[in-house]
Amino acid sequence: MITKTFDVPRIHCDGCVHTVTTAVSRLSGISKVEASFQTKKVLVEFNPASVDETKIREALKSAGYPAN
Numbered sequence: 001m002i003t004k005t006f007d008v009p010r011i012h013c014d015g016c017v018h019t020v021t022t023a024v025s026r027l028s029g030i031s032k033v034e035a036s037f038q039t040k041k042v043l044v045e046f047n048p049a050s051v052d053e054t055k056i057r058e059a060l061k062s063a064g065y066p067a068n
């Protein structure tokens with residue numbers, strides 16, 4: 001497993017946290033998603049054999065929350 005933290009400045013409330021968590025969790029190979037509106041960060045634990053950073057960034061972007 002790889003753990004990676006993304007900076008996602010558009011996260012500003014629990015609704016955003018829910019949207020982002022759902023969008024990333026939908027990908028296969030994701031074992032943990034922890035989003036926070038206080039820090040505007042999304043921690044993702046994933047299996048690099050199934051998914052990669054690019055796919056996670058695409059999922060965030062298409063949900064309306066592009067990562068820096």
Ligand SMILES: [Cu+2]
Nearest residue numbers: 012013015016
């Ligand atoms: Cu929000």
